[in-house]
Structures are given as C-alpha cells and as structure tokens.
Amino acid sequence: MSRSAREYDESDIRVRPSRRGSRPRTKDRPKHEGAVTARVVSVDRGRWRTIVEEGTGSERAVTAMRARELGRSPIVPGDLVGLVGDISGRDGSLARIVRIQERSSFLRRSADDDDPTERPLVANVDLMVMVTAVADPEPRGGMIDRCLVAAYVAGIDALLVLTKTDLRSPDSFLTAYAPLGLEHLRTRRETPEEAARSGHPGSPGIIGLEDLRERLSGRVSVLIGHSGVGKSTLLNALVPGTDRAIGVVNDVTGRGRHTSSSALAMPLPEDDGWVIDTPGVRSFGLGHVDPEELLEAFTDLAELAESCPRGCTHLEDAPDCALDSQVEGGGAGTAGPARLRSYRRLATTLRKNDPWEL
Template sequence: MSRRSARDFDESDVRVRPNRRGSRPRTKDRPSHEDAVPARVVAVDRGRWRTVVAAGTEQERAVTAMRARELGRSPVVPGDVVGLVGDVSGREGSLARIVRIHERTSFLRRSADDDDSTERPLVANADLMVIVTALADPEPRGGMIDRCLVAAYVAGIPALLVLTKADLRDPADFLRTYAPLGVEHVVTSREEGGAVAGLEELRAHLEGRISVLIGHSGVGKSTLLNALVPGAGRATGVVNDVTGRGRHTSSSALALPLPEGGWLIDTPGVRSFGLGHVDPEELLEAFGDLAELAAQCPRGCTHAEDSPDCALDALVAEGAAGTAGPARLASYRRLAATLRRNDPWDV
C-alpha cells in the first residue's frame, strides 16, 4: 500500500472526538440539598470528618464524611453542625458528603505566632472556654492564660479558669492576679486513690453546654476529661524534669458527649497561642467598665501605662463606680500590650 501525502487528506479523513469534559451545559444553579441530614462534627482526621447524627436518640450513629466541592475552602471544625447527603447510614466503609455548614454561634481561632496573621480555626459553637493550668509541675504560665482570655473575648465565649494540682500548691496567690478580670474559677486536686476533688463543681459549669478545653501539655486536661467522660481513654503524660513542660498526649481535637448533657471538646496540648489574627481595638470592648471610663480619654489615647493624659489612672484610683480597682486596669493593660505587639500598624 502506497503512503498518502499530507496533500491527499481532506476534512472527511479527520475524526473529531467529542469534548466529553465540556459536553454538559454549565449552570450557576446549585442543588439546595433540602434533604441534608444535620450532624455534629466531633473530629477531623486526614481529610475525613467524623460526625454524629441524631445525637442522644435511639437513632444516634457515627457517620464519616468528606467535604463537598461546593464548600470551597470553608473550614469545618469540631463543634460545627453540618448538613450531610449521600450514605448517612454509618455502616462501615460508607462515606457521606458535607454540603452545608450551619450558622455558628461562636468561632474560636488562633494563629501559629504573633507575627503570623493566618487564622487557625479550632472549634465552632463553643459557649464556654475552659482554660486549664497547673499550679505546679509544670509551673503556671500567666502569658498563656492571658492569650486564651483574649481569644475568648474576641470570639464572644465566656471563660472558666480551672486550676489543677492544688494538692501541690495553694492557689490563693495565683488567683489574686486574675480576680480583677472577673473570671470564674474551679480548683481541683488529686485525692488518695486517684479521685479528683472539685470535679462536681466543674460538672455544674459544663452541664448542658458545649465547652472547649484549652491548656499546655501536662497540666492535666486529659486527666480531667477521663474523669468527666467515662471511657474517653485520652492518654495522660508526665512532665519533663529538665524543661518543666509536658509532652503532647492529645494529637487532635475531639468532641465527646457529657453524661449529664452537653459536649466537651478536648484540644491538643499547645505550647503557644498566637494572637496575630486579633485586632487590638477589640480588647477594650471586652472590659465594659473600663471602656465606659475610656470615653473621657483624649482622642487617640492608647490607654497604655505611659500614655500621656490617659484618664483611666485617675478615674480608677478615685474608685469610679463599676470598676474593680487598679488591679483590673493593670490586667487590661497587660493584655492590651500583648495585642499591640501583634499589630504592625500600631506604632
């Protein structure tokens, strides 16, 4: 057979393949997913979300899900209430799709460092932040507590300070530092036989609420959670004798239902709580008593200790109604100074 030259070919010799990828007409309409089943996200693991459907009922079941493409990059975190479609049976090997994130009541975030404004979402819909710190072994770190309080204020979440290991040190001196902030607190200690004193008082704060546990590694978060939720099985660790810090015993956030109602979300032990995402102007609003007095300061006043003509010093010293005194002002300034260091535009 002789070979045909290029000149011998015409249109009839060309086979046109249909463009299957673009064969469907595009539409901006998206499915409404009115049949989506509500579920609560309890954990995130390697691109899969563990959820609970019909929590607290006879139909309660764990459903593994993936994110639908239409959600884009919207973060989905423990505590979120989402809408699921697809296989929501919860059978082994089944996989549903998250197509909707319900409106959140709160959204707790942090950043990796103070000079990093990238937000790292932690928990959604929490209505109580439980800040856990040990009174000894490891030593309490006030800076971490301050940062957690700032994040809680910005997220609109009330805070509860839980002081563990009171059997090793009296909490009175430490509490005097934070009393002006008006933060509620619970003191716990280990008793003979391994029981935890103060646990019932803590339960009363948690009942019926979605609470998030925050704290350094080694302060006793996992010990508390195991006592509050029988069968939780969170690993507990020890404190390094050289560094005085604990090792990470929880590697991912996990939401667990409380026997008396509500949820408790345990977060991984953190060594730092960056506030690079926080606007320093938001802090004063959290101190309602001082914000009212600050209206008498000159325009542009930073309310810092060295700020000229700041009215807060004189007003607080005079015992203005509704303020907790100089210690309250000092607490605000300590938190505000932290935030100003995060703001590159505040010079």
C-alpha cells in the same frame, strides 16, 4: 515524494478529548432538602467524623467528606452540618457534607500574632474552659489573657480551672483576675487517705470534679490549655472510656509534651452537654483580633481607661495615660500591674506585628 511535499489529510490531525463533561454549567447549587443534620466530632485527613440522630437513642457515627460546592469552607468539631448519601454508618460507607448550619459562635486563633491566617478551632460552643496547673508546669498568665480575649471576641463565657492545687496554693495567682470576677474552680488528686475513704484506694479520684461536671452540664464546652496541665486527666474522668493520652512535663524546659493531636467532641454521659478537647497548645496567636477590640476584652482596664485623654493609645509611652496612675494606686476593684503589662504586650504586638513568646 518527500514528506514536506506530501499533502496532509484529516488522518494527520489528532483531536484531544475534552476533559469537561457534557452537562451545562450552572450557578444554581443543589438544595439538598433531604439532608440529615449531624454534629461534627473530629477531623482527620479530609474526613469528618459526625454523629447522626443526636439525642434520639439511635445515634450513630457517620464518616463524611466535604461536597465540592462547599469549596474550602472550614468545618470544625462542634459544627452542625447537613449530610446526604450513605448515612448508614457501616464500615466503608462515606456520606457528603453539603451544608454548614449557621454558627452560634466560632472560636479561632492564629499561629502567631503577626500571622493574619485564622486557624478555626471549634464552633457552636458557649463555654471556654481554660485549664492551667498552679505548678508543674508553672502557670502562665499570658496564655489565660489570650484565651480570655479570644473568648470575648467569639462571644462565649469563660471558666478557669486550676489543677494540681495540692502542690501549691493558687491564691496569689488568682489575685490578677479578681477584678474580672472570673469564675474559677480548683481541682487536685485525692490523697491516699481520701481515696481509701472513697472506696477506690488504687485509683485516686479528683477533688473538684463534680463541681466541674455541674458547670458543664447542658452546655457545649471547649477545653484549652498547655500540654501537661492535666487537661486529658480531667477529660478521662468526665467521659470514662475516652482514653485521651496523658502527657508528662519535661524536667528541663518545664513544658508539657503534646499528647492529643486533634480536637475531639464528646457527649457527657447521662447529660445533653458536650465537651470538646483541643490539642495541647504552646501558643495562642491573636492575629485575627482588631487592636481596638483588645481593650474591650480587658474589661477591668477598659473601665479605668475612661479617664484617659482623647486619643490615648494606652501603651507604655502614651503621655498622661490614666492606666498607670490608677493601677499603681491599687484602688479597690482595680486591675493589677501584671494585667496592665499583659495588655500592653499584646497591644504592642498587634499594632506592630512583633510576636512575643508566651
């Protein structure tokens, strides 16, 4: 009898086993009342390094993974999270992050101004420390302006730290930020004579470090700056033993080489403050910022813009824009032309999605 004429029975039917479990699905997520609070200090390839029992004297580092119920929710250094599972911190142990506590602040950036994808940086910080060198590499006001906008949108304070002031006076560079009342500090390496007097001639210290330490005390701060500006040098001095890699500046491009590859939160010694180091950045996109918020972030220009006609865009081609006459007039307390140019470049970019290089 041919196969086509044969009668089939149940042995000819193959049933694939179901891949789904037998447990009924539910929309109710577990509450995890017993979750332990921890602070996220670093992220590496789908694993989060956290600190448990912060401030108790029994702190320990615990590695954790993200629980499935959190989906793709971003978890960044500075986040306070809830852990369950093995929180012993022993080698090979792995806990689960089941909850992200409400954030007091959330600092973000985008790759470019025309990129709407947000890149979360850090959470729960209350101070942004913008580190820039006055020489080698040359300071870039555009980067500082962008950081100030991001800090304004995130609702955090800002501090400008000028490094390598032994190479050049920062006075002319600071002129553009004088109307803002932007708090700033100056730092430099000790001279050989100063190092000899301070008792460590073979390892010069940093003048201005104690002032910076005082400003960071009791706060959660994030350090941001281009590669090569001295950010890692400051971190290594603030938190001895950190050993963040120190980069050099390319003689041809004048830019620093990326050294730190990921953000890292560190407790300040003998203090209840934290400082978060971020990788050296070459761009700080503001694609997540509403163009209407931009002028509010330039507080010095926003005050002058109150004299503009209704509906003024404040761009270069805006008719009767009061910013032109008032900035050119150079009245006391007014912003300078460099600040106006920076605002207009950013405003044009955000409105037209036309990225420009820092």
